[in-house]
Amino acid sequence: MKADKMWTNAYVLPMTGENGGLFEGGAVAVKGNKIIKVGKTADVKNEVAAEEEIDASGMLLMPGLIDAHIHSGLAIVRGVAQDMDHWMQKGLWPWMKHMTVEDRKAGSVMNIMEGIRAGTTTFNDYDSHMGELLKSYAKTGVRVMASEMINELPDDIGDLPVEEVYPFDSVIGEKKLQAAVDLYHDWHQAEEGRIRVMFGPQGADMMSLELLKQVQKEAERFDTKIHMHVCQGDREVYQMEKRTGMRPIKFLEKHGLLNNRLLAVHLTEADHEETIQAAESGAGMINCSGSIGIIDGIVPPVELFTSAGGTAALGSDQAPGNNGNNMFNEMKFAAILNKVKAKDPKVFPALKVLRMATTDAAAVLGMESDIGSLEEGKKADMIVLDTRKQTLSPVLLHPLENVTANLVYAARGEEVQDVIVDGRFIMKNRKLLFIDEEEAMAEAQNRAEKLAEKITFSKEG
């Protein structure tokens, strides 16, 4: 067999089998955008001749991480809505009201760079003006599943008193649905398939049932999943009960939306029964520990969801609130917050958490045949970590292996030396190859300052 590139002599954590499959002296061979061989270096070299051999001694090869829920545009206001009640209405919306498409683009680029630098190779982005944001995704070379966020909320929604039911504007709703359909036509399977599109209603509380059913129809027509906030906070439950007399899970079930097409994001306020019902429906769960911990002070019921047989992924959510969009941050928080919630250090062991950022995340997104593990036939989305950094040292394989634990509990993201997507380097020696980082950061700072000049807070905010 012929390969384009072959990494050799590395620790390899393919995320396969019962224990993740860690071994030393390993090699990964890549041809085009695919992995063609993974194994011991000598064995791989016996079977494969590579144009380029990369000696990866001291390095760890593992699948690129998957950030299963991010609103990348919001990074433009990182840190502006913290340590407060009514985070969304009083913290975020006063800024969103004035946010331009260009502001969101500048924020999104920051998040993409931040993610790549911390080993994220696939982003499940859920934002407005997604077509504009996808231009940056395309340029940087990462993999993305994109949803245009659909709601029927007027732009001045931030001025609404917290306890009032959201008003809906069907003209806005139709426009956003159309934008989502256009996004699908314009971008699905673009960039050699690195960009894919699904449908993303913002939440059952933020749109009429009529619009939600229309979204569902489109998702069925194009056979995509539906990326949606579900029970995303007391605010959602409050709105749903006031408007429909039902809590969100019951409402979704009643209207045929609670099934394996659904990516249920957060489930913050789902109670015991509802969580089990969601898990048994076949819906995937996306858990954002850092975000929900900071903005709501809550640990979502992901342990219960997975115990009930559901599959869950991790997401970094939005910068104002979390505030890092770094899957190493998410992994550690998912583990520790669930240990604390269960008062049990055995809950959420490292390997389970790693799966939720790789194989399980791929399954939740419906991408398991392409990404999530280093296996022959899968896309060559891989990260190369330097184990000689303090956080990954020492490396021990006997009498037990400490690599998975140190990846989850110690690594910060800066251990990621190289990032490969579709067999192509997009970061090498911590330098991003397809973007001028300095220029993009200056643009974001500049735009954020201009945006900040427009902001006024109401008295009670």
Place this chain on the structure above:
Amino acid sequence: MKADKMWTNAYVLPMTGENGGLFEGGAVAVKGNKIIKVGKTADVKNEVAAEEEIDASGMLLMPGLIDAHIHSGLAIVRGVAQDMDHWMQKGLWPWMKHMTVEDRKAGSVMNIMEGIRAGTTTFNDYDSHMGELLKSYAKTGVRVMASEMINELPDDIGDLPVEEVYPFDSVIGEKKLQAAVDLYHDWHQAEEGRIRVMFGPQGADMMSLELLKQVQKEAERFDTKIHMHVCQGDREVYQMEKRTGMRPIKFLEKHGLLNNRLLAVHLTEADHEETIQAAESGAGMINCSGSIGIIDGIVPPVELFTSAGGTAALGSDQAPGNNGNNMFNEMKFAAILNKVKAKDPKVFPALKVLRMATTDAAAVLGMESDIGSLEEGKKADMIVLDTRKQTLSPVLLHPLENVTANLVYAARGEEVQDVIVDGRFIMKNRKLLFIDEEEAMAEAQNRAEKLAEKITFSKEG
């Protein structure tokens, strides 16, 4: 006035006043090992002539962080004791039994490097063979408060069944006390005062009352604080009740140890009354959110302790269990875990957490006249962070400032560009100046592999 160095045009977060005192266009002037002026660049330049001016545009200057509780030697076994019950007895002790002084030294150097790279300038280290570890501290140029950990436990304590009362060996106790006294004589105020020594009994459960009283006498004789684990887990409470019939706080109070000389580490199992009693006694608390969350699944009562008027600091504890020794990790965990415990996102706001890693930590350690803030007359322990990293971007000062929030909730540690202790660079452009990092990491890997060869686990472990 004459200065040696002056940083100019920076964001400065001096950690003074009610809100931390953040301002832009700031300067810090340093002469010898002291800060002589902090203010707006033009004002400082009017008063001070510096030999060297460092243009710090785009940078943030703030006090070096204080890690108020670390067992640095244990980094040699990072990641070996995770996701388990009886973490100490079944996870850690099988390794400690075989750990040599050289192993600990190699681990300690890793922790020191890790800390510096994440902006830690002062380490409150609490370990065995501290005299040997201090040689590395001296070499790297950081500030350290050191305690030789005193107990009366035999080396094979790891073989003891979990439910049995620890046996004490008074010969070992005497030897360790003597080592602590020797440490004081040999090292206190060494390295131009950067090294200081206090006394550190490992816990009331791990020594006889007689030895504990002897330690207390030495601490009083030399007028140092006493660095001690208190209620550090159900294991300690169990041992104390079985041996003395008293819970730890009551025991310490009865024997005159619960007062402002005490640094009470963890308080994991302190109940409501005990926590308030400890706070009101004047003892300082050291809170290790990452460590206790991971090894016990518990959030210690630091919110209650500080609400009751106590002063608390943050510590990273040991690598096997936490596993990072990075104060940015600790700050975010302290905030989010306490928000979740209180089910309130307003609890533990960013500024409070920053104080616990700077000014409050200095007060807890009794070093508040020297470190913790950027103020005239204090030691020039300062870190320089690049705000153009994604995690600190954008920087906004109006209509609200997002810098403290992003430091606590987003920063990873790698934003720290330069580290200055006693007015001297010890890291510059992320390069450690006084240690060969590559050599030290290779040594640690080598030692860890040799140590691992000696380890056997009992059947039930």
